[in-house]
Amino acid sequence: MTLDAALKDYVHKNQETFLKDIARLSAQPSVSATHDGVEECALLVKKMIEEIGGTAKILRLDGAAPLVYGEVLRPGSDRTVLFYNHYDVQPVEPLELWKSPPFKPEIRDGRMYGRGVSDDKGQLVSRLKLIESYIKVDGTPPCNVKFCFEGEEEVGSPHLDKYVAKNEGLFKSDVVVWEYGNVDAKGRPVVGLGVKGMIYLELVVKTLNRDAHSMNAAALPNPVWRLVRLLSLIKDEKGHIKIPGWYDHIIGLSSDEIKVLREEPFDAEGLLATYAAKEFIGGMSAEEAKLALVAGPTANIAGIWAGYMGPGSKTVLPAEVHCKMDFRLVPGQVPDELFDSFTGYLASNGFSDVKIEKMTMEPAARTSYTSPWAQATVHAAREIFGVKPVIELSSAGTGPLYVFSRRYGADAVDIGFAPHDDAIHAPNENIRVDYLEKGMLWIGEAIEEYLAGARPKG
């Protein structure tokens, strides 16, 4: 254990005040989907950074929610840790399912309930209050600290990369503490090391200028048949993506990471049972499914619509069909290159008439398990929680982790104190009050272990 006793004592004694701060920030609505309260919340976040002794400013971009930047420097330190969090929240509907009002946080049976208490205001405050504790006890944070608190995470962070590009110097950092981490059902802290990337697009196939009577199907082309043929070119029955070059630059898992993956828990039966699925794609084994979820690219059809979809029958030959697809990407895959390869592949197969609209283009990011920052967080988890943590080499989902790693080479880890059943994005979102202290100490211990192992720069 590297943390000093005075700091631990301060964090312990002030839990009640810290919880009040989580409640205070969570009481301020900030629904990015509707813009409700976002501006007011940004101002409150800025104020809260200033209250702990940091400097803060609000950055703006046209059409974007404000981004709150803050910093507390340590004189003489050559290391910088950046905390990325978001102050926006998901909508609260359906309101009738909440046992207490979503924007009036309330503690019941050892949990605090309210929108944002876990995702992500509780996490945000836990970081702020950790740094405040250092300032109160030592007069300074353990190293230079930067806060990047955005207001659009829940709508896909459409401007985060632009904000960072416009203010390059400001966000420069060595390591990043990502926004949300959790403790699993067995009380084991989860270290998240990566996310997948994504290409999201919409295909439109149009063969007629208006819908026709279906008797014309004898002679006129149907766009849905055309789409079906197109889609069959994308993936085979085993799940292999057939677009040329799709797998060419993938950075696979290292032998250390494969070892970690083998040891990590994966409830294959549970996953199948949850969806009443008979088997994984192409009959793959549980081990193969686990690997695919962590390190495999996907080509998913998210929605298709055309023609008549109402009750009874309508004999119609639709003029056009729409199809939305998401492709999850893994490290090494470059979204723009893959998109070009996809359009080229369709054109070379006679589908150059198909309209393709790009919606999301996000690369993947994965922090190496053997990197000093990952190792520090893993070791610190063991110290603080007293159990072996769960290592999630990569989430099967997507997020803007690449923003800092690509630009600064800053490794990011997702660590925090959310309970596994915190109901984020749903009614009765909550945190476990007793996890807050451990979550804060985990981050403190991780930073100190990282700093202890870091060689001076230059």
Ligand SMILES: [Zn+2]
């Ligand atoms: Zn969320």
